[in-house]
Each structure stands twice: as C-alpha cells, then as structure tokens.
Amino acid sequence: MYKSFRIKNFRCFVDLKIEPLERLNLIAGKNDIGKTAVLEALWLHQGANVPDLARRVNTFRGLREINMDEPFLELFTDFNPDLVMEVQAHGTWSEEPRTLRVYRQVPRVVEIPASGSESLEQTAVEKSPLSERHSRYQIIFEYTNEDGKVFKSWGWPLERQVAPSVVELGLLSHQEFIGERPAGIFLAARHRPSGKEDIDRFSAIELIQKQEDIVRILKQVDPRVQRLAVVVISGVPMIHADIGAKRLVPVPLIGDGISRLLSVALAIANARDGIVLVDEIENGLYYGVIVNVWKAIAAFTRQFNVQLFATTHSEECIRAAHQAFVEDSKYDFHLHRLERMKNTIQAVTYEKETLGAALEAGLEVR
Amino acid sequence: MSTESNEVPLTPITATKVIAVEGKDELNLLSALKDQLGIDNIEIRSLGGKYSFSTKLKSLVITPGFISVRSLGVIRDANSSASATFQSICAALRNVGLPVPTKPLSPTKVDEEKPQVVVLIVPHGASKGMLEDICLQSVGEDPAMSCVEAYFECIKRNLGKLPSNLSKARVHAFLSSRDQPDLRLGEAAQAGYWPWTHQAFTQVKQFLSLL
Numbered sequence: 001m002y003k004s005f006r007i008k009n010f011r012c013f014v015d016l017k018i019e020p021l022e023r024l025n026l027i028a029g030k031n032d033i034g035k036t037a038v039l040e041a042l043w044l045h046q047g048a049n050v051p052d053l054a055r056r057v058n059t060f061r062g063l064r065e066i067n068m069d070e071p072f073l074e075l076f077t078d079f080n081p082d083l084v085m086e087v088q089a090h091g092t093w094s095e096e097p098r099t100l101r102v103y104r105q106v107p108r109v110v111e112i113p114a115s116g117s118e119s120l121e122q123t124a125v126e127k128s129p130l131s132e133r134h135s136r137y138q139i140i141f142e143y144t145n146e147d148g149k150v151f152k153s154w155g156w157p158l159e160r161q162v163a164p165s166v167v168e169l170g171l172l173s174h175q176e177f178i179g180e181r182p183a184g185i186f187l188a189a190r191h192r193p194s195g196k197e198d199i200d201r202f203s204a205i206e207l208i209q210k211q212e213d214i215v216r217i218l219k220q221v222d223p224r225v226q227r228l229a230v231v232v233i234s235g236v237p238m239i240h241a242d243i244g245a246k247r248l249v250p251v252p253l254i255g256d257g258i259s260r261l262l263s264v265a266l267a268i269a270n271a272r273d274g275i276v277l278v279d280e281i282e283n284g285l286y287y288g289v290i291v292n293v294w295k296a297i298a299a300f301t302r303q304f305n306v307q308l309f310a311t312t313h314s315e316e317c318i319r320a321a322h323q324a325f326v327e328d329s330k331y332d333f334h335l336h337r338l339e340r341m342k343n344t345i346q347a348v349t350y351e352k353e354t355l356g357a358a359l360e361a362g363l364e365v366r
Numbered sequence: 367m368s369t370e371s372n373e374v375p376l377t378p379i380t381a382t383k384v385i386a387v388e389g390k391d392e393l394n395l396l397s398a399l400k401d402q403l404g405i406d407n408i409e410i411r412s413l414g415g416k417y418s419f420s421t422k423l424k425s426l427v428i429t430p431g432f433i434s435v436r437s438l439g440v441i442r443d444a445n446s447s448a449s450a451t452f453q454s455i456c457a458a459l460r461n462v463g464l465p466v467p468t469k470p471l472s473p474t475k476v477d478e479e480k481p482q483v484v485v486l487i488v489p490h491g492a493s494k495g496m497l498e499d500i501c502l503q504s505v506g507e508d509p510a511m512s513c514v515e516a517y518f519e520c521i522k523r524n525l526g527k528l529p530s531n532l533s534k535a536r537v538h539a540f541l542s543s544r545d546q547p548d549l550r551l552g553e554a555a556q557a558g559y560w561p562w563t564h565q566a567f568t569q570v571k572q573f574l575s576l577l
Contacts, residue, residue, distance in 0.1 A: 354421060357413070360416070361422060363425050366430075
C-alpha cells in the first residue's frame with residue numbers, strides 16, 4: 001500500500017507531495033488543478049515498466065494521436081521535454097522508495113527488435129506496412145525499486161502506412177521485467193471502461209464464485225438486483241442483471257449510477273493487493289445512496305486489500321464519505337485537496353478530525 | 367446520504383481579515399457590531415461544535431483562501447479562567463504555526479508570511495465570565511433589569527437554587543422583556559437590543575479595530 005508519493009515535472013505539477021495516504025483517498029480541488037493528473041501519475045508508477053501507459057493516459061484525455069515529431073510533450077511540465085518526470089513513492093513494501101523516472105531520449109543505437117520477442121509489445125496493428133517510420137524520440141521508463149535496482153523500459157512511436165490512405169500510429173515497446181506487481185486499474189471519467197473490460201473482470205470474478213460480493217454492492221444503488229450474467233446478443237456480450245423483471249436487463253440500461261458502480265466494484269475485485277484509480281467517482285450516483293455506497297466500497301477494498309484513489313468535485317460525496325467512515329469500524333479514509341499556492345500546486349490533507357470540524361463549521365474543503 | 371438540516375454549506379474564505387468565534391450568537395453579535403461601525407472587510411467564521419478549538423483552528427487555516435488572510439482575530443469566553451482560556455488559544459495557535467500574542471488585545475507583529483493574530487477574552491480584564499456578561503453590563507441601567515433581578519431573587523427563594531449558568535439565564539430573562547421576546551443573544555444584537563455605545567463594548571470595538 002502506498003503511504004506517500006511525490007510527483008515532479010508531470011503535467012501541471014512542479015513538485016507535489018501527498019501524505020499521509022490511507023486505504024481510501026479522495027482527491028478534491030478546483031477545475032484544472034491536476035486531480036486527474038495525480039491518478040495518472042500513480043497509474044504510471046504502478047505500471048512502471050509499461051511505456052504504453054504514457055500513450056494511454058493521453059488517450060483517456062482525448063489525445064488519440066501521438067505527435068511523431070514531438071511525442072509525449074504533454075507529460076512534462078510546461079511541455080518541456082528536457083525535464084525528467086518523476087514519481088517517488090513510499091509504501092508498506094519497505095522503508096525505501098520506489099521511483100519511476102520518465103524522460104525522452106534519442107536512441108543511440110537504432111534497434112529494430114526481432115518479431116515475436118516476448119519482451120516486446122506492439123500496439124500498432126500487425127500488417128505488412130507500405131512504409132513505416134519511427135519517431136526520433138523514445139520514451140524511457142526508468143524504474144528504481146526499493147533495493148536500488150534500476151530497470152529501463154522504453155516505448156518508441158511508430159507510424160505505419162498500411163494502405164494508400166491509411167496511416168496507423170502505435171508504440172513499439174520493450175518492457176523490462178520488474179517483478180510481480182499487483183494490478184493498477186484506472187477508471188477514467190470520460191473514457192468509460194468498455195463492455196469488454198468489464199466482462200473480462202466479471203468473468204474473473206465468476207470463476208472464483210464471488211459474484212454475490214458484486215451484487216451486494218450494486219444493491220446499495222438498486223436493491224432489485226439479484227444476479228448478474230453475461231449475455232451474448234448478436235455476437236456481442238454484455239453484462240445483464242436480474243432485477244425481477246421477466247427478462248434480464250443490460251446493466252447500462254438500468255442506469256448510469258449502477259453501471260459506474262459495477263465498473264468500480266469489478267475493478268476492486270480484480271486488483272487484489274493493488275490500486276484502483278477512479279476519476280470523478282460520484283458520476284451518476286444519486287446523493288441519497290452515496291453513504292451506503294461508500295460503506296460498501298470500504299468493505300470491498302478491505303476484502304481485496306485494495307487501495308483506492310478517487311477524484312471528486314462533489315460536496316455531497318465528501319460529506320457522505322466522512323459520514324460513512326465515521327459510522328464504520330475503521331476510519332481508513334483521507335481527503336486531499338490540491339491547491340495553487342504561489343504558482344505551484346500543493347496538497348492539503350484532511351484526516352478524520354480536521355475534516356469533521358471543517359464540514360461542521362461550513363469551511364470549504366474542495 | 368441523510369442530509370442533516372443543520373448542515374452549513376461549505377464556503378471558502380474570501381476576506382483578508384477573519385475572526386474565529388465559538389458559535390452563532392458570537393457570530394451574529396459581532397456581525398451586527400461591525401455593521402454598526404461600518405466595517406465591511408472582515409469575515410466572521412463560527413467554529414462552534416463538538417471538536418476541540420485546536421482541531422477547528424487547524425481546519426480553518428487549511429481552508430481555501432486562508433493563505434490570503436493578513437489578520438486573524440480570535441474571540442473566546444473566559445469561562446471559569448481567562449488565563450487558562452488564553453493559554454489554550456496560544457497553544458492552538460502554536461500548534462498550527464501561527465504567531466502567538468503575549469496577551470489579549472495585543473496583536474502579534476506584522477509578518478509577510480503569516481497573518482497577524484489578535485485575541486480577545488471576554489469579558490476583557492475579568493478573571494472569568496462570558497459574552498453574556500458584557501451584554502448584561504450594557505443594559506444594566508435598563509428599567510427591565512430590576513425586574514430581572516427580582517425574578518431571580520424570587521426563583522432562589524422559591525426553588526432554593528439558581529440556574530447553573532446565571533448569566534445566560536439573565537440574558538434570556540432580559541430579552542423576554544423586549545418586543546420580540548424569543549430572540550437569542552446574537553439575534554437580539556441584530557435587532558438592535560444591545561446599546562453599542564455603552565462602554566461595555568469598548569474592548570470588542572477595539573478588537574475589531576486592531577484587525
């Protein structure tokens with residue numbers, strides 16, 4: 001479990017430290033203050049040997065294309081490619097930190113890896129290209145583990161013309177093995193998990209016969225839910241729910257709130273000993289159920305030993321979380337607010353007493 | 367969630383001068399007095415409730431907007447010991463890294479990095495007491511006060527004891543003599559029932575002027 005982390009030169013952050021962390025962490029703050037960027041930084045750190053995450057965090061933001069001439073500028077503060085992005089984290093693993101440094105580099109030796117190598121992952125479609133070119137730059141993921149051992153993985157933007165008018169962009173990448181790492185699952189606000197991702201995660205839960213745990217959480221939003229099932233219609237699988245109607249109903253049709261909560265619950269259940277990152281967790285949830293949803297999420301994260309980081313804009317969501325944890329047996333929850341101070345962004349952390357006092361006195365915490 | 371009707375909406379700090387008070391009565395009274403004096407650049411925040419003053423002060427200083435505060439006032443009842451209350455406030459200020467005054471009504475030095483701090487323990491100069499005592503002092507000459515005294519003499523005679531908080535009881539008895547008989551101390555201030563020109567309020571006015 002993460003106890004603290006420090007982010008340097010990433011997106012809008014020059015040097016941001018957040019501590020202490022709890023099992024559940026809500027991140028609040030004004031618009032454009034970097035709430036989502038905190039989740040992204042943690043996700044990169046958790047996947048410290050997966051350079052493709054650098055592309056995917058941009059994809060979640062709607063930046064679908066890689067700029068072949070100046071790739072990944074968006075990762076660095078002030079779009080300055082000379083900076084080295086760094087995420088250093090302390091956790092329960094050891095007294096020593098785990099550090100990810102990300103930077104751009106012109107490859108000294110151009111290595112075209114052999115096809116089929118297990119250490120390579122290519123996100124571009126495998127077709128015989130009419131032509132292809134690499135970016136001048138590689139993105140380097142340099143990871144230092146708690147023993148001081150350094151691992152370098154890299155990603156190399158690749159542009160392929162696969163038909164006269166079709167150009168595909170991808171990332172040729174090399175992943176250095178850094179040891180077994182627990183899962184890190186990111187649920188973006190804009191980019192809802194695809195049906196396939198939820199189905200894969202649901203199937204994994206079905207295999208270990210833990211569906212009732214998921215259903216128990218969903219009942220907090222809709223008590224009618226009795227059972228879930230993957231139903232294939234016209235070749236398309238989708239998670240359906242038995243809500244006491246004559247037929248099963250696709251979960252997205254029941255409502256946004258239950259659909260969102262299903263994704264969160266499936267993510268937690270599939271991230272044992274890892275982290276789940278949820279952008280705008282309150283999306284779609286009716287205010288009247290949020291306290292019970294928080295209680296259910298708290299129990300679920302403890303059951304699977306998952307640490308959860310979520311962003312929110314909502315006063316109701318924060319009040320509900322505080323109330324839920326006060327009424328719970330354990331207050332393993334912190335609120336962290338990002339705030340601009342003297343041209344840098346810093347974090348302010350509320351633990352049980354300060355958050356309770358602020359909410360009682362009407363002092364803004366977001 | 368179960369939305370409690372007494373939830374106070376969350377608001378950031380917007381003024382550069384802030385006064386931290388203990389409850390709604392203090393908030394309403396000081397608001398009425400500063401309006402009377404034509405002061406409009408002071409924000410008064412009520413930090414009443416179940417948490418310790420130290421915790422509430424910590425919450426206040428991390429509230430959005432506090433970074434722009436240049437002057438912080440703290441007003442508290444002396445209760446049973448003015449010196450103990452002052453020391454308790456000083457400890458809380460020290461705990462959150464704010465400047466600590468040497469005595470009540472003595473502002474700390476101006477510092478570019480931190481707000482100036484002024485503390486008032488009411489009644490100023492007394493070893494014990496509360497805001498109610500100032501208000502009662504201000505209406506000491508009011509004809510209704512002789513009735514209030516007679517009332518409590520009667521209560522003592524017939525019941526054999528007086529209310530444990532006699533100052534609060536006397537304020538209630540006095541206010542029940544007004545046109546609007548059901549107001550609380552702070553609401554009575556808003557209604558103009560306390561004579562601001564009385565010397566009883568001199569130190570409170572001084573406190574406001576020092577911010």
